Amino acid sequence: MSIFRVILAALAAVLVLPQMGHAQSRQQGESNLIGTLAPVSPEFYWPGANYDPAVPTPHSVLGYQIGQAITPHASIIDYFEALAAYAPTRVRLVDYGRSWQGKRLIYVVIGSPENIANLSAIQADVQKLADPRTLTTSEADAIIARHPAVVWLAYSVHGDEIGPAESSMQLAYHLLAARGDQRMAEIAKNTLIVIVPMQNPDGRDRFIATNIGSSGLAPVSSPIAAERDQPWPGGRVNHAQFDLNRDWFALTQPETRAQIAAYLSFYPVVMVDSHEMGSDRNFFFPPEANPINPNVTQEQIALKTLLGQHNARWFDQIGLPYFTRESYDLFYPGYGDGWPTAQGTISMTFEQGSARGLMIKRSDGTFLTYQETIKSQFVAVLSTLEVAARERMRFVRSFYAFRQSAIQEGRSEAIKSYLVPTQADQSNADKLAGILTRQGIDVARATTRFSACGRNYAPGSYVISAAQPTKRLIRNLLEVDTKMEPAFVAKQERLRRAGLEDEIYDVTAWSLPLLYNVEVQACTMDPNVTTQKAGTALILPGKLVHGDSKVAYVIASGSTATTRFMAQALQAGMIVRQMEGAFKLEGQTFGAGSLVVLGGENAPSLEQNLARLADSTGATIIGFKTTWVTEGPSLGSDKALKLRNPKIALAWDSPTDRNSAGAMRYVIERKFGVPITPIRVRRFAKAALSEYDVIILPDGEGDYQSAFGQAGIANLNNFVQQGGVLMSVGSATSWLAEPDVGLTGLRREQATMTDAEAKSKQADPKSKPGSTTIEGLNLPDVGAFVQAIASPVREPTELDGAILRAQTDQEHWLTAGLAPNLTMMVSGSAIYRPLTMDAGTNVVRFSGPDQVKASGIVWDDSRQQYGFKPVVTVEGKGRGFVVAFTIDPTYRGMADGLDSLVMNAIYFSAARARPTR
Incomplete structure (x- = not known):
């Protein structure tokens, strides 16, 4: 079927809406929302296709043909279960985990009856190949000779990248039913295919709910149509607002942890991570753009090129446009292609321009249908399987050689x-x-x-x-x-x-x-x-060290385990004190920020509760028979501050950055077990905020000023004045620093001038009053031209994500228990002038220009300007505090070294505020 006919059919059809994947009629007399698009010819997916009618079709299970609707998570599983039931000797369906919302995460293994029957043996073989230390050369050769090329196909890691998951069903159907595709026999014999149809079911179903909720009588092609205008946070991220494609080594999310465990049980030799991108773009497959991670081998690059060239031949034959090398690098090992590549897999990202619905009109006036986006993914993956089957031994041996050479490099x-x-x-x-x-x-x-x-x-x-x-x-x-x-x-x-x-x-x-x-x-x-x-536990059990008499218990500062204990003990209703200074008790010295739990202030079951918390938090708790302190503040003095169990609110929804809001919530709730209340930004203008102790404004991606308005600003100011703690992150700090807001004394800096710029500015020609011209200027070289066209006021150079060094003010209560030196991820261009002493305290600041860079690309002018600038500031306002972070300390949920800084800002500030309630 021609593209023109597909478009006409889609325009003429009523909208197809799956309700849990099954056609349902509406009340009599109303239009049926489940319409039918024109039938899709098999040739639309593969030339000359001839399918076995006995194999369950997507239409027979879903109630519509592939590409006529966006299929929800549950219905995709329905289809794969139907295939597994029909062909149990060729299909194995495995649940490998659950999403945050409890949705099933599945992979489906498709292979010849022999390979499926020998699945356990194949997995055992690959575990041996993955560790050449356990094999002789002859044993390795024998495994390579019999081992199928395991190909891992992962679809739709971003929930609003809808076509790939749909394509997984079309691929599975083709593999099982195609009789007109001569490659299927070799693919079945020489490969074992593992399909992860949907990596992010929570995000996908969120997108579908938005799409259905905005749909009408017919598909709408307008790029600005409500059905593809996703409200915050959009379908890209998972339930916790994380980008799962950047989590592969951080392992913060259950979806990622589960898939990596499954991956390690197969060690595929080829992997495809199927994505979508902007609607105006065509299809991308490797080779990738520069930079390439230096740990990628030349053989891996050669095999990626081999696969790409074969894709190109099929795309040319079918008439599908594509591009390579111009974007999507292979540098960061946290992607769904970068991490497997570092394990020895030939892993690739496929990207197709997205319809973000059933059809979209591109900016050049052409139309892109959902069916076309599915087709291109289908063609590229089939091409990949063809090469993997034909070159089976090369791919398997490449994997083995990669891991063998890694051992040799480690020795040499x-x-x-x-x-x-x-x-x-x-x-x-x-x-x-x-x-x-x-x-x-x-x-x-x-x-x-x-x-x-x-x-x-x-x-x-x-x-x-x-x-x-x-x-x-x-x-x-x-x-x-x-x-x-x-x-x-x-x-x-x-x-x-x-x-x-x-x-x-x-x-x-x-x-x-x-x-x-x-x-x-x-x-x-x-x-x-x-x-x-070492095991896989992320928190090792702590211990309760008994003294002769349990009148006091001390948890030493300096450990994230201590911070976990603080948060969970307060959640359990314990009275916990934080020591502002170092002290000595029974000959043992404890640093500032250490925690004290007194037996007389707590319930009789205290020791049992402490033992439980030691086990769950990893904290070491030391019991003492006396509270008599020989050096430092006494355990009952004003410097043994009783901590409050604060009630925390987090600004939610637009204009907050979904990743920042999600990471902040993840750190507080999931790492420390403290529930928080998300409040939509539009409610801040009139909401009663006095029931909260701490309000957090995450980094933003929109206009905080318009969202809050003057009423919201006044409400926040009143909240702080009456004893609340306002904590801002990233661009939220920039907003608080605006003169019209004035909730912090910080001010954003412009870029500093180079010597040449300063000299140019001094000689800057001025126009005469009333003149429409300006004095002449000689431009003797290209450098002078660049200076002449430079903007007179500009932002500091943007960092693309580098790690910088910082120092903590060890005398300030907020940094009690923190290390003197910290390292942190920094991106963007926001640099701030330090607070003056009368305005507040710069409790964490970047290191000097010669020491500030820890890792990554830091331009020289950035290094110079970041030197000694503030990272965290504290300002007293009325009865409360404003704690401003100029960077995001919860970056991607993986900056564990800053977690205690975040919790200190919340707990230690709330304990020192003096709320009027």
Whole structure:
């Protein structure tokens, strides 16, 4: 069927709306919302297709043909269950997890009857291939000779990228029913196909609800139609407002954790992550754009190119436009293609321009239908399967060789191991070990003391050998910096200086030790020490250390476990005190910010409750027989401040940034177990805020001023004056700093001038009064021309996501228990002038210009201007406080090293505020 005929049919048809995937009629006399588009010829999906009528079609299960409606999550599962029931010897359906909302996460294995019957043996074989240390060469050759190429197909990680999930059903039907496609026999024999039809069911169903709720009699092609104008937060993110395509090594979300565990049970040799993009764009498949992660091998690039070239041949034959190399790089290892690539998989992102509905009119006047977007994904994946089947042994051997060479590199290169010493925040070190282990990395925990690379290590230190199959992933995650090609960086510098947009797609830094604020030493030896294998637990149990008499219990500051204990103890109704200064009790010294629980202030069941909290939070709780302090503040003094269990509200909905709002909520609720109340921004103008102790304004992506209005500003100001704590993040801080708002004394800076700019400004020609002309200016070279066209007022250079160093004011109560030095992800261009001493306190500030860069691409002018500028400020306002973060401390939910800073800002500020209620 021609594209023209498809468009005419869609325009003439009534809207097709699935209700849980089954056609339902409306009341008699009304138009049926379940209409029918013109039948889709098999040739629309594949030339010469001839399908076995016995195989369940999508239409027979869904009530409509593929592409005539956007199929909900439950109905997609219905279809795959129908296929599994029809062909149990060729199809295996497995539940591998649940989404936040409890929706089923499934994968479907399709293969020959022999391969499905031998599925357990195939998985056992690949576990051996994945660890060449366990195999002889002859054993490896034997497995490679018999092992099918496992191809992992992951669809619709973003919920509003609707076509890929639909395409998964069309692919499965074709694999089982096609009789006119001669490739199917070889694909069935030589591959094992694992289909994840939907990675983000919560986001997809949210999009569908919006689309259905705005639909009418016929499909609407207008790009601004309500059916594709997604209200906040849109369908892209999951329930927790996370972008799942950036979570692969962070492992913050249940959907990601579950898929990685499933992936590691198969170790596919080829993987496709199917996406959609803007409607005006055609289809993208690799090769990728620069920069390429330095841990990607040349063989991986060659195989990606082989697959891309084969895709191109089919796209040319069928008449589908595509592009490669111009966008979508392969640098960040947190994507659905980057992380598997670091494991040895030939992993690719496919991107198709999206209809965001059944049909859309593009800006050039042409139409794009939902069926077309499904078709292109279907063609590209079939092409990929064809190559994987034909080149089965090459792909399988490539995977084995990748992991074998990783071991050899770990043995031969200078860095032989990564050592994680026991440290003040052992809780974060333990979590780092658990996160690495969950990704198939061997992590060992020392059971004895040992020495290596010039220092001593205590029992409990972690040892991560580089001589293991995951060495390249280890380097990606633990190295301080992952280098870009110098030529690429130089090009970006030229673009930046010319006032053009750079080509950096995402962050330039992600080192987990820096984000966790955990010390990791790269060591030139693999220490000889007795160890035990680290587990996958992210929180190790703490302990309750008994004294002779339990009149006081102390939880030392400096650990995220202590922060977890604080939050959960207050939730449980305990009375908890925070010590403003260091003190000594029974010969033991505890730092400022340590917590004290007094037996006389709490219930008789205190010790049992403390034991339970030690186990769940990882905190070490020490019992004492006396409260007699020999140095520092007494346990009953004003400097032993009783903490409040604050009631927290979070600004929600537009104009907040969904990722920032979601990450803040995730950190507070999921990491620390503290419930918060999201309040839609439009309610702040009139809402009674006095019932809350803390209000948080996350980073924004819109106009806070218009959303709040003068009434909202007045309400926030009154909230603070009457004893509330207002906490702002990122662009919300910029809004509070506006002179018309005035809730903080911070002010955004313009870009600083270079020497040449300052000189140019001094010689800037001025027009004479009343003149329509300006004095002449000689431009002797290109540099002078660039200066002449430069904007006289501009923002500081934007960072694309780098990690910067900062220092804490160790004398301030907000930083009690925090390390003197912190590292944090910074993106954007907002830089602020420090507060003057009469206005407030700069409690966390960036390091000086020569030390501020920790990792990533930091332009020289950025490095200079960030030096000593504020990260967190505290200002007293009336009876309350304004705590302003100039960066987002909850970035992607993976900046664990700043979690205690966030909770300190909430709890320690609320305890010092003096609310009138």
